[in-house]
Amino acid sequence: MQRVAITHVAQSPGVESKENLHDFTYQVNREVLDKAGLKRADVGCIISSSADIFHSGLSCANAFDWDGIGAFMKEGSRAEESAMSFIYACFRVLSGHFDTVLVTAAIKGSENPDNDAITPFYGDPFYLRPVGMNESVVAAMQMRQYMDRYGITEEQCAKVVVKNRGNALFNPYTHIRKRVSLEDVMSSDRIYDPLKALECAPKSDGVVSVLIASEDKAKKLTDKPVWLSGYGCSLDHFIPGDRNLLDGQLQAAAGRAYEMAGISDPRKAIDVAEVCEPYAFQELLWCEQLGFCKEGEGGKLIDSGITQMDGSLPVNPSGGVLAMNPYTSRGLYRIAEAALQLKGQAGEHQVGKKVKTALAHSTHGFGGQCHSVVILSA
């Protein structure tokens, strides 16, 4: 089978952008092409993930983004969420039809109301929306169940924020770069009790571009290609009440990715993980389901220090989604960050250990309705 690799990555700076989406997107795409020494004309295909109207005031945002992603008169398409875009781009290369595909995710969260005002639109108009459901409400209910069932403490959940926001201090491309203490988190407003304000991700601007290539092409473009070795995705039931919020589809998604990558013990095989944690406790729950620890031991995992930057399995050395949440782009950010760790190009937030295999995870929908897991290797 064909192999596909990430060759180059570019990200927008984490601060709120004064550029319009059109120009903002162009700058990052241009940067990734320049890094690869390619012209727009050299790229075979463009796949974007653009924020739809609820996040951008634009319907078919890819129509507007088309110029900025460099897609004029090119083969291209759009997937809604950015981890999907990445995988779709991989399909395109693996099919043998394209040597290079540019994947871009673009969003300006600063231009719309809070995520809490936007995510109710995930809900159906008859039932979930009128009873006030949004992503935070479901996360809060999920957190209470998680603590209830396994005795996870609020402090353990809060520690995730301290860790990730601490890591973010070393990432120039992230949004919120301000250290917080455990006390800060614990005393922040309980906006969705038991969820506290500092345990919820911000809303951010973010454009990230990833150039991927076939094996032959990748080897020509870079001496540090990052190979796709595993991919898994799984979708859960729509109504949260129809599911077990503590045992959703992440195990299924991860299982598929591990099987493809030939990984039997993820705790040993994965060197670093970028996990999508819009709510602090979710990092712990997702880590369990990714097989980094046993069921119900997410609290112990954070206590042990293993997931710290200098631990044996660093999780979110970039600062994660808690430090930067460009909503529809956040999955591709995780993939880009995992690739940078493998390339040894993460700069100040490069983890101490040697990275041979990295995991990137993305989730969207209420309480993790959809999960994608990508395994990358050097």
Added chain:
Amino acid sequence: MPKEYRTIRGDVALPYKWALGKTWTRFFDGLKEEKILGTKCTQCGKVFVPARTFCPVCLSDMAEWVEVKPEGEILTWTFVSAKYYGQVKDPPYIIATIKLVGTDCGFHHFIGGVDLSDAKQVRQKLKTGTKVKAVWRPEKKAEILDIAYFAPLK
């Protein structure tokens, strides 16, 4: 927050006419009569509320209607004090997942009849397993909010 750079402001506002379909029409008609209706899957035997046209697990048609007791127990809940644009009601309020007696899924709705002024006390009072009962809105509109909220049983 005012921006220090130039922007263009506007609202995207669009009208909708969402079809309920037969199943949800009947479900909401039931609420009007203070009845909570679910459907039972003949294949897996599970009962879902609100009623479904097809079983979310088996995808088979749901032919059997069941009236569900307007009582159940709390599976989980959150006390909302956050404020955001277009919010369904002014905070604070409580949203919960409730397992209605005889059903095989969680039902999402508000919890009322609780003093909301002190979140700590609410935490003392509401637990997993707390029994609740539907409180009906006097004026019915055949919609989900015909149930005003669920209140803890004394």
Added chain:
Amino acid sequence: MGRAVAVIGTGQTKHGRRPDVSYPDMVREVIMVALEDAGITLKDVDGVVHGTMPSMMEGVSSTHLYFAEAIGAVGKPIMKVETCGSTGQSIAHCGFFWVASGMADIVLVVGSEKMNEGDSQATMTTVFDPYFQRVFAAGAPGTFTMQCMEWMYRFKIPEDKGREAAAMVSVSNHDNAMDNPYAHIRMKVTMDDVKNSRIVTYPVRLLDVCPSSDGACAVIFASEEKAKKICKKPAWIKGVGFRGEESFFGESDKSIWPSATEAAQEAYRQAGIKDPLKELDVAEIYNPFTYQEMIFCECFGFCPRGEAPDYVLKGTFKKGGELPCCPSGGTLCTNPIGATGLIRLAETVLQVTGKAGARQVEGAKIALSHAMGGVDQFNGVTIVSSNL
């Protein structure tokens, strides 16, 4: 190049006004039909692709979440792909590349729309950029009329001749829809009916324009190995092409429409087609406006530039003509947008597998399907054949 990919099953709802069913119920209806057509169950499906118009049309964001059960995607990998009006072709292409990549053997692709639940013209206006173009936009008719006017001016097509040919396109699509049990608008119209119908945006009249439909379509893609095992008569994907122009309408020359032209060229190159008029047996063009069908015929190389009205008037694209276009009645008679481009593909699959019933084009072996989207911006083309 890649693995060979086939279509092994299709399904359509009865399109039209469907206030009788909720949106998810309508979608589930169509996947059941497609699975039965392919003779497989959901267990056999490795992944699901879903697409609609942008969320503002549905009033629900990320509908793959809402329709998780209805599209049969619970517990499965999911792709949500959207490119506005061309969504139907884009989701088909995603299904094709997924299977061609070897990452899945069987992929279910579902497109859907309930045009009667949202406000289509108001939604389409939000596709225009909010800085320069949105205030002047008037949904789809405004844009397409400008394009058609430009085309007639550019090629010096007399207004009467353009009008006559467009009326003929309407009459023949409506005639064709009479043979299609799934079509939304099924009524006979005469040349005079078209020419005397109400003006929408001059010179475009009501019978030059598609309806707003509710409907869904599902198509099942399979690898060569699986297709040969499961399906007696698969339709093989021979070429796919997709292109887009700038987001500013005025920047590219829409009278020769480069994206439509090059998308078709790309698909022809893969399929080895040199003379489309001769080699294609049938075409399902995305024709929400009669005049536009003629522009597409030129872009797709069915006739020289500026001569489509002549070809239409001599019956080249009619049923029984040299290259029948839209024997299904086309988008002109049925337009549930997120499904429309996929319906075009499904119809060509039915044609090359001899399953098109009363609308069957005798002996059809190779066919083109197409969809268009954005602010007159995107075009996607797929070629299917009865032969591998």
Added chain:
Amino acid sequence: MAKEEYRIIEAEAVVPYELALGGTVSNFFDYLKEEKIMGKRCRKCSRVLVPPRSFCPRCFEEMDEWVEVGQEGVVETWVYINMPFYGQVIKVPYVSAQIRLDGSDSGLTHLIAGFDLTNVNKVREIVKLGGRVKAVWSKEKKGNILDIAYFEPVK
């Protein structure tokens, strides 16, 4: 009478947004306030685009050369809109057009007005494909595209 079997619910969804203009668009609107129509030229393909872009979508290079274009241009195409729809900004009937301003290489979307618009047949006698039109400025400038009130046919 049988109970109705199905219903619809009607509602409106509203999302407010505030989009950044960015440098190029801000400057363009500032020039409009001074009654100047400015485009940008691509150094590579030499095309002048109005409205201006900060980069050329085809060459993918930055566009940094401002050029003033004419306030007159040619009608590339137009449409008479007498179709009201939800949320429409401009009152019907109106004429929306693509106008290629002198010295530019792209069509600008704008209105053609300044005469009686009530009858489409009369409008067709006034607005011609290939005809020349001229910008008419709004008295009060707001720094947006409607600072040009409309384009009127050149006699």
